[in-house]
């Protein structure tokens with residue numbers, strides 16, 4: 001029996017066991033009650049209430065504008081939709097970078113006001129003190145290295161990170177530091193597959209990849225991308241499983257047609 005199948009509620013401990021057993025971890029983003037219900041019901045291990053809500057829910061160009069209050073709204077909606085999976089909530093830009101007391105206060109708000117199970121924040125050595133403080137308060141922390149979208153204006157582009165040896169070396173060091181600071185897992189975003197393999201094999205905690213190849217301990221995708229709700233974003237790493245954009249457009253056009261043609265509602269669709 002797999003670790004994943006015998007578990008009633010997924011915890012950070014379950015993810016460690018899955019890594020030890022060589023079982024891949026599945027993670028998808030969700031931002032609302034209804035999709036959380038579908039995704040959890042389908043058997044996902046982890047839902048990430050990502051700050052990608054800033055892009056796919058609010059239509060911003062970057063993840064920077066979303067606020068802590070908005071993340072709390074999304075996360076508490078998700079929590080009401082799940083029974084089994086672990087829920088990780090992103091700390092948004094500006095809610096943890098200035099100092100570790102503010103970081104802890106933001107993490108505490110997430111835990112208290114959403115019922116979420118853990119938080120995620122971006123960065124390595126720079127955010128270590130904050131990670132230590134949040135972990136000491138009993139809050140599980142997921143790290144995030146490689147392409148960290150909250151730093152997009154520092155990078156200047158969404159291209160693959162850590163191709164150069166100096167940046168790859170920093171990432172290797174940061175991954176170890178995050179593990180030592182008590183992170184329970186690390187997202188590796190858009191880095192070479194060979195580097196992700198090396199980092200994953202060198203850690204006891206699981207890595208969750210996005211655009212980081214097949215050797216990570218798990219994979220994550222943004223729900224709107226993999227379901228084809230948002231069809232403009234087509235990076236090489238994305239596998240699109242559905243084209244909801246097309247299906248929904250077709251349904252809406254049919255509804256418009258039916259109303260205009262006085263076909264809807266019919267005799268059985270009225271009181």
Ligand code: KIV
Nearest residue numbers: 029050051052187220
């Ligand atoms: O916010 C998000 O959706 C993320 C994933 C891309 C890992 O951080």
